[in-house]
Amino acid sequence: MPAKRVKKTPMLERDAKLRASDFIEVNQGYSIAHATFEAERCLRCQDPLCVAGCPVHIPIPEFIHEIAAGNMAKAAKILRSANPLPAVCGRVCPQEDQCEQICHMAARFKPVGIGYLERFVADWERSHAKSEGPKKPTRSQRIAVIGGGPAGLVCAGDLARLGYPVTIFEGLHAPGGVLRYGIPEFRLPNEILDWEIDLLRDIGVEIVCNVVVGKTIQLDDLFDKMGYSAVFIGTGAGLPKxxxxxxxxxxxxxxxxxxxxxxxxxxxxxxxxxxxxxxxxxxxxxxxxxxxxxxxxxxxxxxxxxxxxxxxxxxxxxxxxxxxxxxxxxxxxxxxxxxxxxxxxxxxxxxxxxxxxxxxxxxxxxxxxxxxxxxxxxxxxxxxxxxxxxxxxGNSPNPLLVNSTPGLEKNKHGCLVMEEDKPQTSRKWVYAGGDAVTGAATVILAAGAGKDAAAAIHKARVFIMAA
CATH class of the missing domain: 3.50.50.60 (FAD/NAD(P)-binding domain)
Structure with a gap:
């Protein structure tokens, strides 16, 4: 039986009207007013529990204060310095179960709308973006990232900011992982994802698609033949149950x-x-x-x-x-x-x-x-x-990479086994994070794992150079 053709429905018409590319232009006036009003509700606590509740540790009171002060450019800079994917996370992160849940305002009132403010600032940044041109790496140690999903993108972005030459190897023909194929266009438009990824390219991240590590090339090839100093595995959990x-x-x-x-x-x-x-x-x-x-x-x-x-x-x-x-x-x-x-x-x-x-x-x-x-x-x-x-x-990790890589340990659920309190696998200089380690979870937890791994890789490389 042939596939059905898409018919125009009220939902599709509504989705078209609510595309993020139109949001800023159509609603610029009252959107800034509403964002400023919401930002002014933030107490700027001495003990900001919201920051501790954020997997990527965004300095939430700081960027919200800049919104309240009308300094959107500075708010965007603070936000992006902590999270390479703010426009994505502002749409799909469950803030109500994390930073907003423990907001001090929530004790008696509604919590500050942290997620909406994050999304607003990221969309404002996109409509006012000024390209500074590609940046060149300042370090010699090359880092490979396997998987172009949220964990891999965030890990690559943080490492690139630290000056490392970073290459993402993505198995599909476009990067994004679950952000591209698992979240519908009406919830996360591809144009927004593409914009975020292009910003990573601007800071030096190289993305190579159509390469399945474990099949096209082996993980050991990244070290032995291609000269990478460390590898991050962020292959997600794509095996359905x-x-x-x-x-x-x-x-x-x-x-x-x-x-x-x-x-x-x-x-x-x-x-x-x-x-x-x-x-x-x-x-x-x-x-x-x-x-x-x-x-x-x-x-x-x-x-x-x-x-x-x-x-x-x-x-x-x-x-x-x-x-x-x-x-x-x-x-x-x-x-x-x-x-x-x-x-x-x-x-x-x-x-x-x-x-x-x-x-x-x-x-x-x-x-x-x-x-x-x-x-x-x-x-x-x-x-x-x-x-x-x-x-x-639910999903579990694809066993292809771990089964084709000697010495890479997994548990009974197919998830990579990590060292205690470290995002490092059983293989030296091989790190991992996100759903490949935890099983299917949220985008923001994967992003946080990518961020932690980037910090661990940098710390290990600096220690080696100083020794």
Missing amino acids: FLGIPGENLNGVYSANEFLTRINLMQAYNFPETDTPLYVGKRVAVIGAGNTAMDAIRSALRVGAEEGMSIYRRSEKEMTARVEEYHHALEEGVKFHWLTNPVEILGNDEGRVTGVKCVRMELGQQDESGRARPLPIEGSEFVIPLDNIVLSL
Whole structure:
């Protein structure tokens, strides 16, 4: 069956109106006024808990104070000195669970809108950007970064600022990793990601695409044949998990990874102009209720689905999606089947999905995650008619690199094993961070890991030179 062509929907029209490139120009007047008003709510605490709660340790009171003073250029400089990807993190970082959660204002009032202010300053910077031209490295030790996702980009950016020649080796044909293929365009426009990446190129970061380390070249080649002094692994967690139930091999079943990659990176929405079809029927369900699940089902509605739903074995209280992403999904008509667990995917004689058999659940005692364990209710099976199912059950690291590199240790979950209190692997001069170490987590945690690794690499190189 041919893929459906994209039809113009109210959501697509709304997304077009809200593109970040239009935000500054259309809303310049009241946006600055609102940003200044919000910035003035910051107490500039002597003990800024918000900074400790930020994985990349942005000096939050300092950049917010400059907004309140009307000095947007200085605010942008402070922000970017700590975080090479402020326009990205301002959009996708869960500030409400980190810096804003422990803001002193939150004790009696709403916390300062740190995330919105970060996004505003980054967008202001983009609309007032002045290129200073490419900068040349000042150090001789070359550093290789494997993976062009958030961990790799931040690590490369910090090392380049320290004067190191840095090369990112990216397996796909465009850098960005999960920022490009895993987060929809309506939430993180590619033009913003490309702008951030171009700024990294301006400070000397070299990006080489279509190179899969562990297949195209080996990790040891980076040291032995190419002369790099240290390597950072930021390959993420791109291996999807499955339910292990009958019917998962039917046509119309996708992992969220494949579904979003086909839409975002391979332009499946534009078939047949592009040669990667994506069949989306009238009724689509995502299994899961995290941020990726919300991205997947909202994307499905934008590429032709008439009805979208989320099937989740726990209750609304236990869902892991951000509150704002959940609200956006509700606004767009997504239905939620709480305390519902799939036990079999049903199909027709042509091998295509027709529905999913589910069982009702009830919550028991807490499990190792700290959430109530869902237990099936006997005799409660029922069927939901569907055309597509997207499995959003989490991801684990791809084993290709670790399996092809002698001496690179991993744990039972496939994650790289690190030295205690150090972002260094079991191999000398090989560092790592992000989802390749922790398993699937957030963009900002990956960015923080990249930043920590850059500092560790620099400290080790300086120590060697001084010895």
